[in-house]
Amino acid sequence: MRSSAWPWLRIMAFALVIVGLAMVFINAEALSNGDAVECDGSPMRPDQLCVSFAGGETNSYDEEKRNEARGELAGYVGVGLGALGIVLFISNAIATRRGNR
Template sequence: MALFIVGGPMFFINGEAVLNGEAVECDGSLMRPGQWCARVGDESRSYDEEKKAEARGELVGYAGAGLVTLGIVVFIGNGIATRRGNR
């Protein structure tokens, strides 16, 4: 159960970075090399800094998907083991 609780949010919070591919966005707008991303109440980031941040988010998103998958496998395996033990 803990794998779902941790892995699910890891994937869904970073889902945009996972689904975005190589695109770099700033508040939903596509960025190009040389541009800066300025957000209200946050520091400005260059295209390269934003790309690195999205790469980290993508990695965390894939790790979350892996944890959820592992949780499913453990859940199914536990169910099979329990069922075999009741025979």
């Protein structure tokens, strides 16, 4: 059996899958939260502030909502990158198989 004509394609597909999975796992909480806004696991109301003792930051409800939306978007981008990597793996396998005929 002959190897793929484009080995860089396999490497790029692998990298896309890994980066996509990392983005999904890092932002999994934002993806599964829905529209809920949380501060350290506790639900927030619009009139509350979130104080982080680890970083010393204080965020309002609107800032936390924007951060959640940003995390959700990054998670969906990760899903797209992972799917693109899988498509590249499949297309590379098909091209390699057709080249062996």
